[in-house]
Structure formats: structure tokens, C-alpha cells
Amino acid sequence: MTITDLNDEEILSNLQRNVEENAVQVEVLPLNWGDLPAQLTSRPFDMLVASDVFYDEQLYDDLLCSVTGLMQLTGASLFLTVYRERSAEDALEAYLQKWGLELRAVAEVEEFVAQYMRERQCEGKFAVFVLGLRS
Numbered sequence: 001m002t003i004t005d006l007n008d009e010e011i012l013s014n015l016q017r018n019v020e021e022n023a024v025q026v027e028v029l030p031l032n033w034g035d036l037p038a039q040l041t042s043r044p045f046d047m048l049v050a051s052d053v054f055y056d057e058q059l060y061d062d063l064l065c066s067v068t069g070l071m072q073l074t075g076a077s078l079f080l081t082v083y084r085e086r087s088a089e090d091a092l093e094a095y096l097q098k099w100g101l102e103l104r105a106v107a108e109v110e111e112f113v114a115q116y117m118r119e120r121q122c123e124g125k126f127a128v129f130v131l132g133l134r135s
Contacts, residue, residue: 001024001025001026001027002026002027002028002029002040002043002045003015003019003026003027003028003029004028004029004030004031004040005028005030005031006030006031006032007030007031007032007035008030012028012030015028016028031066032062033053033059033062033063033065033066034061034062034063034065034066035066036065036066036069036070036073040070040074041069041070041073041074043074044074044075045070045074045075045076046075046076046077046078047076047077047078047079047080048067048070048071048076048078048079048080049079049080049081050067050079050080050081051081051082052082053081054081054083054092057091060092060095061095061098061099064095064096064098064099064101065099067079067099067101068099068100068101068133071133072133077132077133078104078132079101079132100133100134101132101133101134102132102133102134104132
């Protein structure tokens with residue numbers, strides 16, 4: 001397993017410290033959206049998982065460039081993430097189409113999110129989804 005964050009010494013050091021304190025065996029590597037570092041593209045991955053990455057629409061192209069490139073180059077067949085709609089103008093679907101990605105529903109996870117939102121009275125629209133490369 002590999003985890004990534006911005007190519008920033010302080011951020012990566014903090015991430016590495018968290019890994020060590022939790023005694024998990026993962027590799028920590030830098031990844032800036034829009035980049036496809038050889039450290040990542042030269043190995044196989046089954047899936048990509050991301051947390052809270054769709055927060056700034058100005059970064060969607062760079063983010064999806066990295067996601068699509070990593071999927072194509074590493075063999076990862078799925079990208080699992082959570083998306084929170086932050087504005088009515090958010091055009092995520094157009095970006096997915098542009099980058100050749102398609103939504104694949106995960107009904108069990110969607111029901112979990114719906115229940116979570118009801119119980120915690122969350123505002124905004126959340127969606128858990130899996131993306132795959134368009135055939």
C-alpha cells in the first residue's frame with residue numbers, strides 16, 4: 001500500500017510520523033495533482049482511494065489528469081472517493097467526461113452515506129462513488 005500527499009517536506013514528514021505511530025506498513029510518496037511521478041507509475045495498483053480531494057474546482061483538471069494517468073499506467077481499475085457538492089455551479093460530471101471516466105454505482109456505500117447524513121443532519125450533498133476508465 002502506498003499513501004501520497006503534496007510534495008512538501010513538512011506535510012510528508014507529518015504523514016510519515018502518522019504512519020509510524022499507527023504501526024502500519026505503507027510507503028509514503030509525494031504526489032502533486034497534475035504529475036505522474038515514476039515512483040508511482042512504475043508499479044501496479046489494484047485501485048486508487050482518495051479522501052477529500054474534490055474541494056476546489058480549479059484543481060479538478062490536475063486531479064483527474066493524475067487519476068486517469070495513474071489508472072492507465074498502473075493497471076488500477078477503480079478510483080474510490082467521496083465527493084461533497086460545495087456549490088450548485090460545481091460541474092464534476094463534465095470533468096469526468098473530459099478525462100474519460102465513468103461513474104460506477106456502489107449502492108451499499110450510497111445507503112451508508114445517506115444514513116450517516118440523516119443521523120448527523122449533515123448539510124450539502126455527499127456522494128460516494130467509484131470511477132472507472134471509460135471503455
